[in-house]
Amino acid sequence: MTTTETTEVVHGAGEHGAHPSESRYIIIALVLGVLTAIEVAVSYAHRLGSAANPLLLVLAATKFALVAMFFMHLKFDNKVLRRFFVTGIILAAAVYVAVMFTLGVLAF
Amino acid sequence: MSEHASTVVDEHAAPGPEHGHVTNTGVSNEKMAMWAFLGSECLLFGALISTYFLYRGRSVVPPYPKDIYNIPYTSVSSFVLLMSSLTMVLALAAIQRGDHRRFRLWILATALLGSSFIAGQVYEFTSFIREGLTIKTNLFGSSFFVLTGFHGVHVTLGIVMLLSLWSLSIRGKLPQEKSEVVEIAGLYWHFVDVVWIILFTVVYLIPSPTHGYVH
Numbered sequence: 288m289t290t291t292e293t294t295e296v297v298h299g300a301g302e303h304g305a306h307p308s309e310s311r312y313i314i315i316a317l318v319l320g321v322l323t324a325i326e327v328a329v330s331y332a333h334r335l336g337s338a339a340n341p342l343l344l345v346l347a348a349t350k351f352a353l354v355a356m357f358f359m360h361l362k363f364d365n366k367v368l369r370r371f372f373v374t375g376i377i378l379a380a381a382v383y384v385a386v387m388f389t390l391g392v393l394a395f
Numbered sequence: 396m397s398e399h400a401s402t403v404v405d406e407h408a409a410p411g412p413e414h415g416h417v418t419n420t421g422v423s424n425e426k427m428a429m430w431a432f433l434g435s436e437c438l439l440f441g442a443l444i445s446t447y448f449l450y451r452g453r454s455v456v457p458p459y460p461k462d463i464y465n466i467p468y469t470s471v472s473s474f475v476l477l478m479s480s481l482t483m484v485l486a487l488a489a490i491q492r493g494d495h496r497r498f499r500l501w502i503l504a505t506a507l508l509g510s511s512f513i514a515g516q517v518y519e520f521t522s523f524i525r526e527g528l529t530i531k532t533n534l535f536g537s538s539f540f541v542l543t544g545f546h547g548v549h550v551t552l553g554i555v556m557l558l559s560l561w562s563l564s565i566r567g568k569l570p571q572e573k574s575e576v577v578e579i580a581g582l583y584w585h586f587v588d589v590v591w592i593i594l595f596t597v598v599y600l601i602p603s604p605t606h607g608y609v610h
Contacts, residue, residue, distance in 0.1 A: 309488055316481035320474060327470045330600040340601050347596035350477075351589050358480050359585045360578075365422045368430045375434030379441025386445045 307357055315357050322350050429579045433586050436549075440590050443545060444597060447538040452603040454533035460603055463526050465519070472515040473595045476550075479508035480588045483581045490564075493571040499564050502577075505584065506557040509550055516547050539598065546594060549587045556580045 307315075326346045329339050356362040361369050418424060486501035520540070530540040560580055563569040569576065 306488070306491075309485060312481060312484045312488070316478060319477050319480075323470065323474055323477060326596065326600060327466065330466065330602075343596050343600050347592055350592045354480055354585055354589050354592065358484050358588075359582055365420060367420050368422060368427070371427075371430040371434045372437070375437030376441075378434075379437045379444075382438060382441045383445040383448070386442075386449060390449060 306360055306363055312357070315353055319350055319353060322346055423575060426575065426579055426582075429582050433582065436586060436590075440545070440593075443542045444593065447542050447598065450534040450538045454535040456533050458523075458526055458528045458532070458535075460535060460539075463523055463528055464599055465522075466599060468515070469519070469595065469599050472512055472519075473591060475508050475515070476512045476588055476591050479505045479512070480585050482508060483584050487574065487577050487581050490569070490571060490574045490577050495564055495569075495571075498577070499561055502557055502561045502564070506554050506561065509554045509557065509584075513547060513550055513554070516543065516550075520544075542598065543594065546587065546590055549590070553580075553584045553587055556583065 326343055329335065329342055329346070332339060335342070355372065361372065418427075420427065482501045482505040486498050486505060489495075489497035489501055523536075528536045528539075530536055557580065560569060560577060
């Protein structure tokens with residue numbers, strides 16, 4: 288194999304697929320803006336009562352996922368990067384649960 | 396190059412982009428390190444959020460969240476930080492296609508939006524202090540200022556990073572081939588954004604179980 292051919296193979300075996308286009312980035316940002324507006328509206332809707340809290344958490348998780356997948360390119364990049372991040376989130380959740388059980392806020 | 400050598404390159408050693416060095420995963424060491432750092436940051440903020448939740452609704456002296464939060468104001472701040480993530484990805488896209496003029500424009504816009512967020516946080520903190528809530532007033536004050544203060548410090552460091560990239564680009568020291576540096580700084584910036592997405596919901600929007608709705 289010639290040097291040129293090797294170079295092509297090396298660059299062709301890049302770590303990730305194509306990133307989104309600029310217009311898609313703008314659409315995602317608009318969606319994030321709309322979701323934020325819905326969140327604020329839900330927080331003012333006292334009639335929802337305690338049902339508002341899970342709804343707010345779902346909206347926040349959706350926004351989190353959109354930024355992580357598209358702006359941080361986790362949807363397109365090497366899966367090992369996703370594992371790093373998800374592991375951190377799972378450990379953080381485990382810390383939260385452990386603290387709650389240790390201090391008696393939650394109980395079996 | 397021998398046939399054997401080319402096979403090794405094909406099957407086992409996709410390089411990190413732009414830098415051209417070979418890694419087992421195909422991801423550059425710098426990018427991998429940033430993701431490992433962000434994973435550890437999840438733990439830091441996880442611990443701080445846990446502490447906030449633990450102390451939520453347990454303050455025995457006012458002011459309570461419902462007395463001092465200004466949700467419309469904080470919503471605008473949150474929107475500003477969200478939009479800074481958009482300008483960040485536009486800056487990355489610009490440098491990846493070699494458009495340095497637009498890169499500098501978008502990276503400066505990102506830094507300005509981040510600065511607006513921090514200015515808003517400083518104003519919020521000072522207004523809270525004027526209304527009698529300090530880090531020593533009650534459990535709410537302690538956990539609120541530590542949690543949001545840590546986030547503010549992260550945003551400030553991100554702004555310094557963005558301005559450094561802008562400065563490097565102005566001096567011609569940030570060529571298109573080094574666009575991964577911008578991508579790595581962008582990962583950090585988006586991370587502080589996703590942390591704020593969570594904080595905005597759990598700190599400001601979800602009412603305290605004992606002190607009720609903010610508005």
